[in-house]
Amino acid sequence: MKKFIETVKNIFKIEDLRARILYTLGILLIYRLGSKVVLPGVNPNELAELQDKASQGVLGILDMFSGGAFSSASIFALGIMPYISASIIIQLLGIAVPYFQRLQREGESGRRKINQITRYLTVIILIFQAPTYLTQIPESARVLPGMFFTISSIIILTTGTMFVMWLGERITDKGIGNGISLIIMIGIIARMPFALSGEFYARMEKSGGGLVAFLVEIVFLFLVFVISILLVQGTRRIPVQYAKRIVGNKQYGGVRQYIPLKVNSAGVMPIIFAQAIMFLPLTFARYGGEGGGMSAFVAAFANFTGFWYNFVFGLMIVAFTYFYTAITINPQRMAEDIRKNGGFIPGVKPGKKTVEFLDNILSRITLPGSIFLAFVAIMPAFAMLAGVTQSFAQFYGGTSLLILVGVVLDTLQQIESHLLMRHYDGLMKSGRVKGRVGSVASV
DSSP, X not given: OHHHHHHHXXXXXXXXXXXXXXXXXXXXXXHHHHTTOBOTTBOGGGXXXXXXXXXXXXXXXXXXXXXXXXXXXXXXXXXXXXXXXXXXXXXXXXXXXXXXXXXXXXXXXXXXXXXXXXXXXXXXXXXXXXXXXXXXXXXXXXXXXXXXXXXXXXXXXXXXXXXXXXXXXXXXXXXXXXXXXXXXXXHHHHHHHHHHHHXXXXXXXXXXXXXXXXXXXXXXXXXXXXXXHHHHHOOSOXXXXXXXHHHTOOOOOSSOOEEOOOTTTTXXXXXXXXXXXXXXXXXXXXXXXXXXXXXXXXXXXXXXXXHHHHHHHHHHHHHHXXXXXXXXXXXXXHHHHHHHTTOOOTTSOTTHHHHHHHHHHHHHHHHHHHHHHHHHHTHHHHHHHTTOOHHHHTTXXXXXXXHHHHHHHHHHHHHHHHHHHTTOOOSSTTXXXXXXXXXXXXX
């Protein structure tokens, strides 16, 4: 405890680090205050119907990502997810479209152009999503005329999301941590006290199981939290000997050497990708509820505990794990770096054979990692089937817990780097906080 207090003092001794942390907290405060500002023309006392819809199903996940702004008809109701969806589309285009491939190879100028295109695409997505969201605001809550309310609200919701995106970029540039990731995380954390208290009161009811059942849930949540940390971090390196066993080459030397590959090289990004895609059916159809006019297809993908939702969600996570690993780790470049540094893999010829060797390792270790990631992602559905309320079940794995773990580790790693760079002890005894590969903002 004494060492921790001393480390906190060291953090605030470093002027640049102190300024970055305070700046980040200030931006996050602005975001939280903005999420409480209700759309003009909406009576907040008449939103019980919307809040009831946002307490279940996929809408509950959307509300969690926005930190409750969705259910309160806030100017930030659509949150940051439209920007993430646009980023995913641009990255997918980078695989199939030569123009985007060329931009990716142009370095900083290409990155700026891609960011500009992503912003334009975000606006287009918002123009579709905003009217869909407005259909969920009850007529009794609207105090302005129909067309005027619709047009003004679309403009405000679009501006709100773009402003949130700008806040995230400010944190990344002048604060500490990844801005977009922190904004998503702070929305998740904002829902945690309500989820915890709601689950406690539910368990205290006559048929709830009592305090013992609640404590069992807390213990299980702690175990899932530990598993999530291990999953997000992955393993730092793979022994060459084990790697050769994987690819079938059993003639390896006795010297223990390592290859810088992780079982989970993609971090939480596959879940972010998959979750954003799972929201798309609700973008082009009215949200759940009676009279919604949803097709059977849309209804199936709005059922958070349904088989098809979780089956497709799991498959997409596996697919996106391979996709994101492929775009972040290049075996060709890794083999060239090994050769340039005078290194080699015992028993493997340099050049093409080394590339094939690394590619085989990467493909085979990614499979169990992707399956385990998918399993943790759909765990909230099993928790709900076991009787846990949806708001609390979201923290039993799923997108929320993995994002929470990943962002915290990334932020701690940045603080650790500042401390070590100025010759202070880090946050951990080892002086190292292992972060994760990838972040939400790098989508």
